[in-house]
Amino acid sequence: MSDDALRPGGALEGPLFRHFLKQLSEVREPEVGERIGAWRILRELGRGGSGVVFLAERADGAYTQQVAFKWLRGDRPVPGGRGVLARERQLLASLDHPNIARLVDGGETEQGMLWFAMDLAAGRTITEQARELPLRARVTLLHTLCSAVDHAHRRGLIHGDIKPSNVLVDDRGQPRLVDFGIARLKGAALGPSYGLTPDYASPEQRAGDELTTASDIWQLGRLLEEMKQSTRVGSELEAIIRRATAEVPEERYASAAALAADLGHWLAGRPVAARGGGAAYRLACLVRRNRALSAVVISAVAVIVAGGAWATWQLALERDAARASAAQAQAALEDTEAALARARALHDFLIGLFRASEAGLPRDQLPDTGALLERGARRALDGDSVPDAERFGMLLTLAEVYMTLGRNDQARPLLETAVQLARRHAQRRPEDLAHALARQGYMAMAEGQAERAEAVLLEAEAAAEGQRGAEDAWAHARTRRAWLTWRMGRVEQALALLAPVDERLRSDQADRLQPATRLQAFNALASIHSALGDHRRALEYRSRAVAMAQRLHGADSRGHAIQLANLAGDEIRLGRFESAEQNLRRAIELYDRIFDRPVVLRAAAYGNLANLLAYTGRPDDALEMIDASTAEWAEAEGEPVAEHVWRDYHFGRLLLRMERPDEARPRLERALDRFDALDQPPLHGPIMTRAWLARIECREGALASGQALLTEIDRLGALDNAAHRADLLEARASCLVAAGDPAGAIEALERSLELVDWPGYALHRSQRWRLLGEAFELAGQRERAGRAFDRGRVLRARAGMADSSSETE
């Protein structure tokens, strides 16, 4: 470049800037307040070379939604091709993945300018975020991204413009790919290389060729290269980058999933790679992963979704790698061969199921899931079909599917056969036995057979304990047992059981545990901390569980619905009612879609919603909801609704909390009769029912009968759930006030208020403060009494309860 060109203002005096100004003067941009399609422009978010991004909202009033509205500048309209654009847009709109910002709408203005409405994605670009992360976390981000891209590729969609500014990382650390397919839409209208980003243009893009999935893989590789920044990385990661960004598309990874898989290897292999055992260790990792059951499940899904080619290809690749270093890895090779055989057998098995569809079914129509499963179960149970190891995988996979659908009767014989098989090979493959037993234990738990469940889970743990390669199986069984322990009311013990799992989750070897196991552990830890009243930590674990469930199972999945419903539980306690209600209703909507019969999950969500309604001053709705909840609960357990033990318990609980003791009393008395008739009711049932009854009795002056109930509680045992303990203290205080012992009552109430100081429990706390006021009055401390009453009134108003006496405040 000549020196002369670098003069002051040089950039503003050439033809380029003149053209820029000309274009500026010609192009009409959308204005704030303007309506385009179904959208109204709210304000500008940013602008770049190829267009402007606005914040827009739906203007047709169909529902509230805000989007990032992208308007593509260009000095020429779209030449025809409307059909192409419309088809592509439809495909894009069908993308549903947590790590991809959805295309919501799109169109052309009258002047032929393109616009797109996308999910609003907030956050920093991936390279900005990467600066603050260790290499490992950076690679994990990219790994997640590869899976998202693969999801789209499988649906025939190509991004075409993967680059740092198109990958935003939200405040939970989740990456989100934006502008999916826009490059191609632009391409359809304006030629394949329109507006591409020089640094991120793949060789074939630069040559002006059509976009392909290989081009996305190149860009992912380029992104990885940029994200490693100046960090010195090992030769393995360099090799991954080299392969992804190979000049010739055929030499790159065949799919984004294959790139993801290799990044996964790198992530899993790192601890030992540092000791110099790189390749051999990676192989060992893979073998371990494939020996674990979940790999079979993953393969099964891959086979169903992508056709078997990918899953078997991946294993075949590893076999070749193992052969190359066969001398040192003979044993590993054998294991790989075995895993390959398993995947192939499963593949053939599943394909066979589809082939053997009913004669009457048209060729292009898929057999329904029920028929497929049934056929699969028949074959898996038939001992002659395949070798034991493969059969085991099929049995467990099918059992898992049935259990997910809540069809335990169909799952039971499959699990029993799987356990039998696994016992035969327990010596060589202890993790299989542990996994199968853990599932059996879980089923027993779901069916209310707590003791049997505990025994089976203990056996599962014992089978896996200290065995090489059985770490995940052990953690799985232990997490299930902790969950059971918690359900039995032994919260502290449950937390202690989970401590070693928690430690592993926090270590840098967390990903040696399968994602499903991690999800279970986060779920259990969140629930237990919540029960202990530590909502901050509960929310921490819970948000990881929500994200994990969404990633693992999808946004519309049962797993995600469960986590949303659980999240709502903590939100209620923290007083975040609006978000809690949203999450509960979303979970219920998902359950409605998934289940066509009564299930405990929906019953529990209804129950939480009933609580929320009661705590926010909507008593009639609350009672209606608790009716729906307990009815579904009874139906799910196959019991007559009117006789279900928890129905009266929950009705009584809510009625009393809503200050309707006369209606609560008969409910609680009936519940007590039912609990006392049971062999081993969960401890909190009979205890809390007595506590609430005692409260009613003492309030009404029946002191002796109230005190008798409290004495019985002492005999029954202790609870460690914070909300229960606070309730119990409240009951004791009621009776102490009635007995004329203000000092004891004050102490009990202060402890109760300290135990449950949750913003969402304003109703509970208002009643406790009021009682505290009465106790102070009784003790002759009028000033403190006044303050306590005031506090109660404020809280009562906050809980949406009408109170004539609060008008003075």
Add this chain to the structure above:
Amino acid sequence: MPGELTQLLQAANDGDQPALNRLVALLYVDLKQLAHRCRRGSQVLDTTSLVHECYLRFLEGGRLELNDRAHFFNLAARVMRQLLCDFARERLADKRGGGAVHFELREDDASEWAEAERFLAVDQALERLAEIEPVRARVVECRFFAGLTEEETAEAVGRSLRSVQRDWQLAREWLGRRLA
């Protein structure tokens, strides 16, 4: 009570992205007006002084403090570089897009493309320069891309006039060697 512009500039300077976006949008409106005037006046050669006028009008509208002027010049330089380089990329993409979608080939396309390539080369070289001599890179941004005067550049980078003159000279030499 400081004016909107002062608040925006301070927020943008503190790294507030929405404030920065709003400022860019505001500046853009002024550039558009400038563009319209250019069109009406058909033969305008001294676009640099027009753009410069545009900055000053922008500043006058806001009743700014001294410090804000520095923030503004800094920002304007960044924005102009970004806009021009984005546009250059777009134009080069048009070139690569080939004839199929090209309706008309303008006469000055060839010189525009050559200029676009030069801009992008300078842009890339500046990235390198920013790693070793960040102030010099900013001086080039202010002088070359935004057409700021020496005094304004000194304000923007917070250096003396003399050191800005020296930086500009050294940076030009460095770039000249690199882009030769």
